[in-house]
Amino acid sequence: MSATDVRATGAGQGGLYGLLVEFDDPVALVEACREVRDAGFRRWDAHSPFPIHGMDDAMGIRGTRLPFLVLAGGVIGCGLALLMQWWMNAVSYPYLISGKPLFGLPANIPVTFELTILVSALTTFFAMWTLNGLPRLHHPLFRSRRFRRATSDRFFIVVEAADPQFDAEQTRRFLEGLGGTAVEAVEE
């Protein structure tokens, strides 16, 4: 997990989780994200009801290692499938059918293929949760009524109080200058 991830761990300054600024369209959000990024904040995040193109760059998010985990999952699934079929049909209970070899690769491909896909998919599914710190049933942001529209039609930037550069007054003034429609403090 990168240091810039939003998962709040400790309490912020004086019970403050962070400051939230609201926008009403994605263009303004992307623009503001660039300013927050360039101001040097580390513990901050943008929230929007759908993924926006160009946000990774605007926020300076680096690539995820998810694909490598999935590759590893696929290799493990493939290996386990071959091992299982070989051991069960050629070692533990040898099937002698029409003089065919006890372990013949062509006949074992379908099951190997399916288990490769299955283990890769399970890895994708659960690694995405884990890397995102989900499931997490409560979060300070859920206290904000305004924030509920983040999953519908509003766009937010949240700067955490835990950010080394955070200063309740200065940061508030900075966020107010971003052109959002409202700034709100979120309690821990």
Place this chain on the structure above:
Amino acid sequence: MSSVAVVEIDNTIDDPTRPTPLVLGGNDFTSVTEKISGIAEKPRPPRAWYVAFGVASFLTAVLFAMLAYLILTGVGVWGVNIPVGWGWAIVNFVFWVGIGHAGTLISAILFLLRQKWRTSINRFAEAMTIFAVICAGIFPAVHVGRIWVVHWLFPLPNYQTVWPNFRSPLLWDVFAVGTYMLVSLMFWYTGMIPDLATLRDRATSRLRAIIYGFFALGWRASHRHWHRYEKAYLLLAGLATPLVLSVHSVVSFDFATSQLPGWHTTIFPPYFVAGAIFSGFAMVGTLLVPARRWFGLKDIVTLYHLENMNKIILATGSMVGYAYVTEFFMAWYSGNPDEAFTFYNRALGPYAWAYWIMVTCNVVVPQFFWSKKLRTNTAVMMIIYVLVNVGMWFERFVITVTSLSRDFLPSSWDYYKPTLVDGLTFAGSFGLFFTLFLLFIRYLPMVAMAEVKTVMPAAVIEGEHRPVGDYHGDIPQTHDLHPVMHDHPEHRGDHL
């Protein structure tokens, strides 16, 4: 937020110079959320829902009664006997698995091909996949006869210390269909997490907030999360694509690896996959046309979406027709008298009636979709969808039964007839399918809200004329963001 002026737009007119509008009726992000969440939030669904649910749950009860009768009595209650040992159970299994394929095609393959129009219908189609696979799974499980030892299908240690034979295509089926079910479920659920969070955030009662909140996993629409989420979604689509092509191929191996004339043929895997997509699209359409009407979704699931589906039905239907012709050609060209007899028998033998129903419904009927007028008319579509479903069921019936009923030895020939129990079990499986589906449209967001919003003009920050293709972060577009934004006077800000 800019919103489109409310004018009647016919988005079925192809204009290659502009991206086709995928959401009509002047909707903005707010109204999309309201419309789709509203369906799952209404205290009461429309009356048609109650009627449909009543009928469907009655049929589900019939299904369970028939299964109980079967298990308590034995497979003799079905019409299967020698020589036709594979009757409706396998026919229904192949039929239902095939139906499921359209859901994965829409959700995974069209995603990789960057077909933006899929966003309005993918949730719906994926739900259909899962329910169809559930219905499919019932038949092989009960047709083993002794369902209490059904776990022998899996590589589990048992008291006989015998392992399954991994060289058997029937075992491949267990792995293919099992993997398909699990991967479809994960794909569907992953896509639904943001929308479950929407329902959680809009919940008016504590109970709803808790239930939707639990399943939303604490999603808070964070962009750091979206980044990994989109990568995961792309990976799942990439994994589901070869998977869906493998599933019906493996199902066809059940037939193709045997030595029976009419089954032992290499055309089966592609022919089965094309047929599966064909029948699945017809089933998606059968459900979508009434649902968009009942729930007022005509602006989101537009005529353009239906027209595109009809084009796919036309294409896959023609592929299926081509496969029928190829089978006949090969029967003649191979010079194999048994193979030739099987096909002569299919078209002119005792099951000729079933064969010609199949050809009419699958090959002739979809040809009406060449006409734009017909493929944009919802009443015509519904009739064609239903006929295609009938035809595809008969295709599996013809394949399974004609080859078995008259094999190499004329003295063992017989005419297979199903029993009432066969019929009621099949009707009951439709009941289960529709019951699950009706519960889905009542309680879950039936259109992928977060995805639909990404294809609306207001979500496109790079400007109006960006290419239609790339979407969802699968191709990094950030490098050309700056110049485009500069050139566009509409966008606020001097720099970005």
